[in-house]
Amino acid sequence: MRYFDARVIENRSLGAGYYVLRLGGCESLERSEPGQFVMVRGDWERDPLLPRAFSLLGVAPGGRADVLAKTVGRGTALLERTIPGARLSVLGPLGKGFPSPARGVTDLLVAGGVGMPPLFMQADRASRAGLAAQCEMLYGGRSSRDIVLVAEMRSLGVPLFLATEDGSLGRRGRVTATLEARIDEHRRAAGGATRLRILACGPKAMLWAVGRIARERSIECHLSLEEQMACGIGVCLGCAVPARSRPFRYVCKEGPVFDASEVLDVAQLVTPGAGNPALK
Amino acid sequence: MTPLDLSLTGPDAPPVNLAVDCGGIGFRNPVLTASGTFGYGREFEGLLDLHALGGLVTKGISPEPRFGNPTPRIAETASGMLNSIGLENVGVEDFERGKLPFLRTCGSKVIVNFFGRTFDEYVECGERLGRLDGVDGLEMNVSCPNIKAGGIEFGTDPRVLGELVKACRAVVRKALWVKLTPNTSDIVSLARACAENGADALAIINTITGMAIDAHTRRPKIATVFGGLSGPAIKPIALRMVYQVRRAGIPLPISGIGGIQNGTDAVEFMLAGATTVQVGTQSFIDPAAAERVLAEIVSYCRRHGVSDVRELVGGLRTS
Numbered sequence: 175m176r177y178f179d180a181r182v183i184e185n186r187s188l189g190a191g192y193y194v195l196r197l198g199g200c201e202s203l204e205r206s207e208p209g210q211f212v213m214v215r216g217d218w219e220r221d222p223l224l225p226r227a228f229s230l231l232g233v234a235p236g237g238r239a240d241v242l243a244k245t246v247g248r249g250t251a252l253l254e255r256t257i258p259g260a261r262l263s264v265l266g267p268l269g270k271g272f273p274s275p276a277r278g279v280t281d282l283l284v285a286g287g288v289g290m291p292p293l294f295m296q297a298d299r300a301s302r303a304g305l306a307a308q309c310e311m312l313y314g315g316r317s318s319r320d321i322v323l324v325a326e327m328r329s330l331g332v333p334l335f336l337a338t339e340d341g342s343l344g345r346r347g348r349v350t351a352t353l354e355a356r357i358d359e360h361r362r363a364a365g366g367a368t369r370l371r372i373l374a375c376g377p378k379a380m381l382w383a384v385g386r387i388a389r390e391r392s393i394e395c396h397l398s399l400e401e402q403m404a405c406g407i408g409v410c411l412g413c414a415v416p417a418r419s420r421p422f423r424y425v426c427k428e429g430p431v432f433d434a435s436e437v438l439d440v441a442q443l444v445t446p447g448a449g450n451p452a453l454k
Numbered sequence: 455m456t457p458l459d460l461s462l463t464g465p466d467a468p469p470v471n472l473a474v475d476c477g478g479i480g481f482r483n484p485v486l487t488a489s490g491t492f493g494y495g496r497e498f499e500g501l502l503d504l505h506a507l508g509g510l511v512t513k514g515i516s517p518e519p520r521f522g523n524p525t526p527r528i529a530e531t532a533s534g535m536l537n538s539i540g541l542e543n544v545g546v547e548d549f550e551r552g553k554l555p556f557l558r559t560c561g562s563k564v565i566v567n568f569f570g571r572t573f574d575e576y577v578e579c580g581e582r583l584g585r586l587d588g589v590d591g592l593e594m595n596v597s598c599p600n601i602k603a604g605g606i607e608f609g610t611d612p613r614v615l616g617e618l619v620k621a622c623r624a625v626v627r628k629a630l631w632v633k634l635t636p637n638t639s640d641i642v643s644l645a646r647a648c649a650e651n652g653a654d655a656l657a658i659i660n661t662i663t664g665m666a667i668d669a670h671t672r673r674p675k676i677a678t679v680f681g682g683l684s685g686p687a688i689k690p691i692a693l694r695m696v697y698q699v700r701r702a703g704i705p706l707p708i709s710g711i712g713g714i715q716n717g718t719d720a721v722e723f724m725l726a727g728a729t730t731v732q733v734g735t736q737s738f739i740d741p742a743a744a745e746r747v748l749a750e751i752v753s754y755c756r757r758h759g760v761s762d763v764r765e766l767v768g769g770l771r772t773s
Contacts, residue, residue: 175500220715221533223534223686223735224739265741404537407498409491409737410490414527414542422542
């Protein structure tokens with residue numbers, strides 16, 4: 175992990191506030207794993223104050239790193255306006271990523287909206303390892319405008335299943351419905367013999383729904399979580415998430431990817447704080 | 455990151471004495487890292503030269519481990535951030551076993567921030583930490599709710615604060631600093647209570663109580679509703695309080711804290727009366743911030759013909 179200056183090589187708008195920043199000077203990110211993230215900040219003086227966390231979309235030899243972002247606030251709005259040559263401070267790679275693709279395991283990559291990057295990177299990793307056929311990408315968003323980089327995704331050779339809530343692209347409905355359908359299909363086709371694994375990143379509601387589906391069907395599941403964080407290195411303790419084995423775990427150091435059985439959905443706890451002294 | 459100002463450096467640059475004595479501790483330079491923003495030191499290994507710091511102030515330690523508050527715990531605000539972490543820490547025992555061995559190797563002075571929920575816990579914690587090898591001094595966090603007094607901060611009542619300092623002083627043989635809360639209308643009385651009861655130095659200031667609301671969801675942005683505001687937003691308040699205590703003639707050295715982002719900010723605190731400065735929230739933004747602040751202080755001194763940083767302390771011109 176290093177703290178360094180990167181240069182914007184390209185800022186490619188994808189519409190609807192989505193954009194890909196291609197950064198140069200990121201040699202120290204070359205060995206990053208899918209799911210790992212970086213803290214990024216421009217020369218913004220005092221405001222907005224904190225760097226922004228982004229999961230990596232991809233890294234390439236020569237110090238190139240890609241980040242997909244969507245403008246949701248002032249920090250991402252400033253980044254959307256950066257021009258080639260602009261200097262950005264980068265801290266990374268941070269956190270723990272998704273498990274590697276494995277022979278004999280079919281990975282269902284579930285991506286929701288701007289949570290797609292680490293799964294794109296995972297699909298790329300599988301493709302490079304000759305395991306493209308052993309994973310499939312299930313990618314959902316509100317509408318077709320929230321589904322980006324589809325051509326790039328198709329070029330990885332990984333089966334792609336799209337879903338939009340308004341039905342403007344792919345299957346109408348939530349990506350979790352697609353997930354259930356794909357699990358059923360795999361189980362039917364192999365008579366239940368296929369070993370499935372779910373890797374997911376997206377909005378919280380989607381993640382907890384994915385976690386529930388995995389639990390009900392006894393499927394190994396890894397969720398990449400997002401929380402407010404200031405530092406990215408386990409110091410500010412802002413990114414705590416309630417956990418099963420300890421009161422809290424930290425997204426920045428122990429995540430962002432967690433085994434779904436370890437992290438708890440606060441909203442779903444029947445009695446807040448039950449069995450978790452930190453939540454009282 | 456802002457490029458380091460390396461003007462007036464090199465072999466021909468005039469020497470600047472950076473060593474300062476603050477509250478019974480000799481520091482190689484006046485730049486420390488503030489409690490709660492630098493973990494237990496090791497988190498920053500490889501991100502800056504820990505040996506280059508004047509000292510580091512640890513996360514606040516309590517007698518027993520604490521798990522901290524519900525989430526969300528932090529929110530960004532205009533030029534600052536709010537936090538309500540809940541004083542989460544590993545406790546004295548784990549600190550000694552798991553954190554202190556590394557801190558001993560850093561080569562910088564180690565100041566351990568500590569607190570308790572009750573009077574007795576403060577005394578117990580101070581006594582246990584003060585006995586440890588490798589601890590150069592203690593910094594009392596008095597911004598905690600006093601459970602037995604309805605949750606009022608220990609540090610807001612000069613009488614209570616004075617008694618607390620006195621009780622800790624009786625058992626702590628090392629340097630004893632008190633980190634004052636700014637949530638008061640009379641910082642000078644609090645400073646005086648510390649001076650009269652045996653404190654060695656004052657750290658000014660802790661975070662300022664604030665809140666942030668999400669208008670869309672109509673909810674507070676952090677779970678505990680109120681949190682501590684830090685960052686450049688609070689610098690003018692911190693400077694004012696350092697200066698008020700200095701001007702009142704309170705006979706204790708001051709460690710200035712509050713929104714220090716660069717060498718100029720640090721120099722301003724020294725001019726207001728601080729002998730050392732603590733870099734806090736900026737370490738979240740730039741993990742090497744403390745080292746950068748130090749380099750920029752040196753650069754300032756060379757540019758202004760200052761041969762000894764101690765000349766800056768209280769050097770504000772008001773006439």
